[in-house]
Amino acid sequence: MFLPDFASLDRFYKDKLLHDVIPFWMKYALDEEYGGFISQLDRDGVPYGKDKAIWVQGRGTWMFAKLYNEIEKKEEWLYASKLGADFIKKYAFDENGRAYFRTTRDGKPINKPWSIFSETFIVIGLAHYAKASGDEEALDLALKTYWKVIDLLQKPELLAESVCTENYSVKTHAIPMIMVSTTQQLREVVSDERFEGIINQHLDEILWVHAKDEIGALLENVRSDGSMLSDPEGRCINPGHAIESAWFCLEEGKRREDKKIIKRALEILDWSLRWGWDDKFGGLFYFVDVAGRPPEQLEWDMKLWWPHTEALYALLLAYSLTQDKKYWDWYTKIHDWTFKHFPDPQYGEWFGYLHRDGSVSLSLKGNLWKGPFHLPRALLYSYLLLKEQ
């Protein structure tokens, strides 16, 4: 096993971020012709499709602005962020202020709005772009979109159009998780006394409703009243999601110096690593059924890049907060497997989708979900955390 050296780990992360991952996206993802980012990129950076995913536009806008705000005032990063922000302003919204899921390369809508995730990624993208650029129009649109989301969440039936909610009323962990993170990101740019209450409400859902002591797991789906569903959806754990959510909560606990939040988030982290780790081949499963029954997802045992990037940062954060050796042990185990299997030695950046045994299933670098986000975010956050140690 490769044993990372804690003292030089900040330089390791900075190097991967600035000399491998970001250069790949800067070189291949920027659409100089129509604006925004092209993310359907093959292993070598050649696009295999040119539609624009709005999630990716929001996330990329955020990522490049964050680099500009946190690392260095490089004009090329501000330029990249502006490419995304301008595309979003022009093409992301329908006439009701809802954001599409996908558009053509030149911004014609393809997939109508569903759920709130396009909106939340737009919020963080435009807010941090506004911080980088001083663009007040961008900030106004970020805020308008944020409050629209808050409003939509009061009407869950609007967000579950294909489900008969009177017979099947389910809460999904993705909502409080994204709301904690989105509000945290917005709070870095503007202040509003309502943010704290919104974060508290969603933190409670994660820490005390989706996280179940009786089985020691964070469940993706529970009934509207918080009780457990008896079907496969109710037994579903998404370890990567739970680990990502745990570090959003740890960040909040750290900021508030709130030991109760930190303790509970660490419990979720511990549980999720145990559920997720594959004892046979190593790496983290994509989906697990808490009763050991077959998950619904055909791709359940694949190893995706993002649960691993989330685990790396979550464990560094947990270790820095506790100095507990178990987090360093978990960290080295995940670090070893991750850096052995995901990076592409030939063209740079990471493969995203491996088989259970760690062999590459899809050679692509990006698609409508994988773009300049989870990996560079984890590298940046790990670097910033390690640097302050």
Add this chain to the structure above:
Amino acid sequence: MFLPDFASLDRFYKDKLLHDVIPFWMKYALDEEYGGFISQLDRDGVPYGKDKAIWVQGRGTWMFAKLYNEIEKKEEWLYASKLGADFIKKYAFDENGRAYFRTTRDGKPINKPWSIFSETFIVIGLAHYAKASGDEEALDLALKTYWKVIDLLQKPELLAESVCTENYSVKTHAIPMIMVSTTQQLREVVSDERFEGIINQHLDEILWVHAKDEIGALLENVRSDGSMLSDPEGRCINPGHAIESAWFCLEEGKRREDKKIIKRALEILDWSLRWGWDDKFGGLFYFVDVAGRPPEQLEWDMKLWWPHTEALYALLLAYSLTQDKKYWDWYTKIHDWTFKHFPDPQYGEWFGYLHRDGSVSLSLKGNLWKGPFHLPRALLYSYLLLKEQ
């Protein structure tokens, strides 16, 4: 390689059908308490979920009626078919005569109607149940549902609610494919002079619009004008779908003694086997990109049971129509791989979802898609075809 003996192959199929596969579903899938079929069955037949998929209700009703009509007038098969038919009559439809996708075990709707597949499986189920039982109400409902589908197909925007069809107008092969098969099945029970025209229209779509000579492939998605899309969806081949469609067309060519249809369907079969076959591990891929780019589907290289069952019957039919040795060679290759990897030696029936290398990914026997249909249908059809040779 196991070389099946053609002369005794009819007994082989009859034995698998009646002493392995059908007993599994008869023992575990019938819901005596609420009617219909429970299909979320683990390897050993124990249910891991009890929701009712309407696709499965229609397909199971059809399968048991077909056995009754074609093999033997066994009361238990009529009883099983009636369980499905009664559940459908009571619970499958909304107030507009559209069929739900999923209900609770006791018939409360969960997923609202989408596309037309719930309806088409209801049509074939109720029609063949009516033939078995003489139930005229069932036949009336089958016909009413069929003409409702024909009507819906005139309004494609109703079936693509989440897509901005003015910017992205796509035809999918699943529609003409299911319409050829559904109309063929209905024609076995009732006659209507319009059926021939409807079959012709959809045959033309399969044989001359989705099947593209310039690349030698049947494409799942084309533009509304029939031209090729340049994105990943437009480059998608689903070899199992294409092979299944080929035998629907071969059946039609055989019935009409139409050499042009037979020749074209055989071309599609040849193409699809070549695209689908995995030279490295054997078996048929789930999805392939015609340009060799990464498919969109994470599960693209998994080996699913149904493309293999469809290929077995398609190849027996192709061989019986042509006596061309190449079809027998393909048949033995697919037979060998299929019977080596899919059957569960311990609990009977087949695993449905294997990794690329043939190892079992999901141990389940059924879910909201896998039920008593593709496998027993292929076994039955192969047996009936071989018996008549």
